[in-house]
Amino acid sequence: MTYILGLTGGIASGKSTVSHFLKKYGARIIDGDLVAREVVQKKSVGLKQIVSIFGEDYLTNSGELNRKKLGNLVFNNKEMLNQLTDITSPLIHKRIEELIDEAKVIKCRLLVLDNPLLFEGNYEKYCDSVMCVCVPQELQVKRLMSRDGYDKTQARQRVLSQMSNEERCALADVLIDNSKQVEETLKQVLKWLVTMNLV
Ligand SMILES: CC(C)(COP(=O)(O)OP(=O)(O)OC[C@H]1O[C@@H](n2cnc3c(N)ncnc32)[C@H](O)[C@@H]1O)[C@@H](O)C(=O)NCCC(=O)NCCS
Numbered sequence: 001m002t003y004i005l006g007l008t009g010g011i012a013s014g015k016s017t018v019s020h021f022l023k024k025y026g027a028r029i030i031d032g033d034l035v036a037r038e039v040v041q042k043k044s045v046g047l048k049q050i051v052s053i054f055g056e057d058y059l060t061n062s063g064e065l066n067r068k069k070l071g072n073l074v075f076n077n078k079e080m081l082n083q084l085t086d087i088t089s090p091l092i093h094k095r096i097e098e099l100i101d102e103a104k105v106i107k108c109r110l111l112v113l114d115n116p117l118l119f120e121g122n123y124e125k126y127c128d129s130v131m132c133v134c135v136p137q138e139l140q141v142k143r144l145m146s147r148d149g150y151d152k153t154q155a156r157q158r159v160l161s162q163m164s165n166e167e168r169c170a171l172a173d174v175l176i177d178n179s180k181q182v183e184e185t186l187k188q189v190l191k192w193l194v195t196m197n198l199v
């Protein structure tokens, strides 16, 4: 039987750090951000829908989605963000359902659904349990600034466009504290794998 673990946490909380570790222990990963990119790739139905709402200004010269430009618009405007999510969400769900079915067919033991919007987007319905990576908001902003080169305002806008860390932690089954050294974080994840008999 395939055990499906939802992995969530705010932007730059450390989900990829945790999912890379789980992968080393044999888990198969579905990366929500990658799926979200796939459904709006060049010439896709998703991209056509985005252009019909936001206009051709949000395409690059080569016809791809101008992610930076659209990000700066939607993370500053809740209504626009909702419009974008209304387009992408059904497409992402459909693709994730296909990927889950594939994992079940090959009898994958542990499947991880890595998704920053797991609860907002109701992806937890696919999961046997949900692990949430937790960091204090200020540390999240700091790590986001240093990883992606955003200034403080841009980083805060992105953090604040999501559910709060408190709300997300309250909904999760397993909490992983990523405020200290990475090794400390991974020890907690390994402990979970052992408890669940997955190593
Ligand atoms: C707005 C877009 C074009 C910006 O692209 P960009 O390359 O700058 O960011 P990227 O896609 O790598 O996302 C970075 C992070 O932003 C956060 N984020 C993305 N979409 C959203 C959203 N709709 N609401 C809140 N936070 C979001 C997530 O934490 C994500 O990890 C892009 O994020 C997008 O298309 N978002 C809508 C699709 C979606 O809901 N994705 C979430 C993953 S399931």
Ligand SMILES: Nc1ncnc2c1ncn2[C@@H]1O[C@H](COP(=O)(O)OP(=O)(O)OP(=O)(O)O)[C@@H](O)[C@H]1O
Residues within 6 Å of the ligand: 009, 010, 011, 012, 013, 014, 015, 016, 017, 018, 033, 116, 143, 144, 146, 147, 178, 179, 180, 181, 182, 185
């Ligand atoms: N414990 C830690 N100590 C210091 N830096 C860390 C720690 N954990 C993660 N980081 C760094 O913080 C940044 C965010 O981590 P990571 O990319 O794993 O987050 P994420 O949740 O996957 O991000 P996103 O939501 O954007 O996909 C990265 O630059 C990573 O190297």
